[in-house]
Amino acid sequence: MDDGELDSVDRRILYHLQRDARRTSSSEIAEKLDVSPSTVRTRLNRLEDGGIVRGYHVDIDYERAGYPLYTKIVCTAPVTERDELAERAQEIDGVTAVREVMTGERNVYVNAIGESHDDLFRIASELDELGLDVVNEQLVRSEYVCPYHGFGTVDDFDTVEE
Incomplete structure (x- = not known):
């Protein structure tokens, strides 16, 4: 997969994985994108094979782990x-x-x-x-990691009620 070959489904899959890859299943992403879970799994395999998804990393609170x-x-x-x-x-x-x-x-x-x-x-x-x-x-003091919103759509973002 070359750079720039991502379509809107690929981008939205990446957005949801960035939010919480560990606790987000293909079925959950599929439901949000209105596609089948097998479509999400196929796309994800292609993103991994193409080197776009390089891995799944844990976010560690080093201070709580004893490294203040x-x-x-x-x-x-x-x-x-x-x-x-x-x-x-x-x-x-x-x-x-x-x-x-x-x-x-x-x-x-x-x-x-x-x-x-x-x-x-x-x-x-x-x-x-x-x-x-x-x-x-x-x-x-603190560092925060957040998903790149450019991969999502307006529908993907949580709405804030006033």
Whole structure:
């Protein structure tokens, strides 16, 4: 499946999966879209095989899990080494996500968690040892993930009664 081949049914399936993939069945999506559950399953298999749906990820409250500190670390990497360094950064204990940025000097963003400030210092030090220049560290209070509304339609959104 190439980019841009998504029709309105595909987009609406993606919207509902983003809202809560774990607790949303093909039958529930089919009912909301007025199509058969087998249509949803076929489309979903195609979206997975085409690499559009890359996986199903759990949303963890790290603070409740015993990791009260959550930080975003902004780094600079030489462009020719950015891919390799981003890959290696994922192996550091406490790193939960790495994002490569295509423009600007600040081109690698690392999310990390820890139990203490010492944990965060260790992570930043290990990033530095890899060859990433740590430019900024931001201690995050909360982060919220929401579905991309462009995949839904007006009918898909919960209405607010006044």
